[in-house]
Amino acid sequence: MQDLGAIEMRGVVKSYPGQEKPALNGMSLSVPQGILFGLLGPNGAGKSTSLALLCGLAGADSGTIDILGRRMAIDAMAAKQPLGFVPQDIALYDNLSGRENLRFFGRLYGLKGEELRERIEFCLHFSGLTERADQPVSTYSGGMKRRLNLAVGLIHGPEILFLDEPTVGIDAQSRQLIHDQLQHLVDQGITIIYTTHYMEEAEQLCSRVAIIDEGEILAVGSPKSLIEEHKCRNLEECFFLLTGKELRD
Amino acid sequence: MIRIFTVAGKELLLLRRDYGGVLVLFFMPAVLVLIITLVQENVMELTGEQLTTLVFIDEDQGGMAKDFLDAIADDGSVEVVSWPPDRRKEALSAVNNGDYTACLILPAGTGKELEKSLTLTSQDLADQSQADSLSQPIVHFDPAILPAFRAGLLGKLQMAFAQVEMAEKIRFLGKHLTSKLMGLGIPAQYLSEEELGLSSLNRQLMLVTDQGAEISEVQPGVVQQNVPAWALFGIFFTVLPLGGALLRERQSGVWTRFMSMPISTFSLLAGKVLAYLLVCLLQFFVIYLIGSQFFPVLGLPAFSISAAPVEVLFIVCGASLAACGYGLLLGVLCNSYEQVSMFGSISIVIAAAIGGIMVPVYAMPETLQRLSVFSPLNWGLTAFHDVLIRDESLWAMQGGVLRLLLFFCCCIVLAWRMSRPKL
Structure with a gap:
């Protein structure tokens, strides 16, 4: 039996009205299962568009996207079922407690009964929020909210988790906890697709990264292999070498 | 279906915790109906009996x-x-x-x-x-x-x-x-x-004898005209909390999260509509109770729907759905809560003004009378008058209700089309 890749993107083109260049220009990408994959690029490179297409937030103009062998354009619901998505924004209800947020999103994924209760307890434990589970999210600190944001993405036990800059604006302790938990998830066989602007974080966490710019993939490989290939000291130097240092606004 | 109920349950839970929203939805319309009816009853008396x-x-x-x-x-x-x-x-x-x-x-x-x-x-x-x-x-x-x-x-x-x-x-x-x-x-x-x-x-x-007043079971006075009119006004004000809630979801990234989930936009919108439909029905019931039980205590005639309770339910449902559709449309069109609250409230006040809620349509200039047929509040009010004052049947008021439902469908389709998160 052929081992399915977690994600297969082939020749994906996506343009926005009023923009000369396409946001994604025939992008192809293959992500194997059970790794932490970093999607790196400057602002406007196409990271968010890639993530949006992979999560089914928008449709591609052409090309195909397969999630664990299910084609997004043909059966979006089936393709989305094994996905977890953690947006960069704190996508939670402030007036609900942590537990109520998890329960609501869990039910939307079709969980119920004992299974739902178990998943909620797991996610609360995972995010270190068991003690504060029944307090409104509005009373949480920035780090707690971000951890709960991540936990909601895990409520249904996804096979693939998309993280859009999950460590922006949080303290070192919360960031370290998130790093540890992500590594733990990868160890359990979950595939994680991760965008970040922190090169050091990507170098430390990701087993493979793709550097993209202007809607195209410039390089793919493990951080170590990219550093060696481009004869750089670290991933950040490699990143600047490939994408340049001019400002992207 | 379970997902629709889940979304509706969440909306009601959020509303229950939003005291400001509850105030807008229940207390304000009730006070509005009471005050306006008292004031207008007094004005009518001034021109007639007082x-x-x-x-x-x-x-x-x-x-x-x-x-x-x-x-x-x-x-x-x-x-x-x-x-x-x-x-x-x-x-x-x-x-x-x-x-x-x-x-x-x-x-x-x-x-x-x-x-x-x-x-x-x-x-x-x-x-x-x-x-x-x-x-x-x-x-x-x-x-x-x-x-x-x-x-x-x-x-x-x-x-x-x-x-x-x-x-x-x-x-x-x-x-x-x-x-x-x-x-x-x-x-x-x-x-x-x-x-x-x-x-x-x-x-x-x-x-000169007022024949209508003698043969009608219910006296077509200020109360029978005002209570449904201002109840409609209150129902349409649910667009503010509903539009605001959808806007907050779009701004906080919750809507983006929804779009990544195996759940249809229809279920999300239907859940919200279901929750706010219940809210609107409850709101009308509160206003009905005030009109029928509390008004007589204040010396006003009692509001009565006993002549056509089923027809009234149809009209309230139609108006509530129209209001929900409009609220969702505002929620996807507006980019800030200020826009929702300003545009929402002003557009409702305008629709109420040209719809005959504040001044009867026949007392308006001809241009405004022509415009009044475009106001959803006018459709609802005309339907209410048909069944509560003119003693007409369900068949007679269906035009107004159908227009409200059509308005709801148009709003929902537009909201659904425009609800994709901006990338």
């Missing part, structure tokens, strides 16, 4: 004042306070200050001049200046009173003086007939109008 106090100054000092006081007492809606002629300035000042509604002055010689004018020959009448020289009663109104009320009171005074004039004419006729009989050599002393059989001439025999 006792108005009038200062009366009799400078004439003849018999006309008594005739006038008798005539105005028959009307029953004007209380007359007589002041002596030397307090004329004081009386005018009191009226100007708003202490009294109006001041009526019967100038000196009015009675005598009326008597004299009855003896004018046709030649005298041809001399216009002689006819115009008759002293006339003068009325001063409180400058702050409404034109409609001014016209109403003026009409009552005019009617009272018409009776005074008629009484004087009948008296004159009696005397005239007596003198004519004597002139013909028939021995006669002065005969009163009763003896001459003229007394019935001073009675108003032709009275």
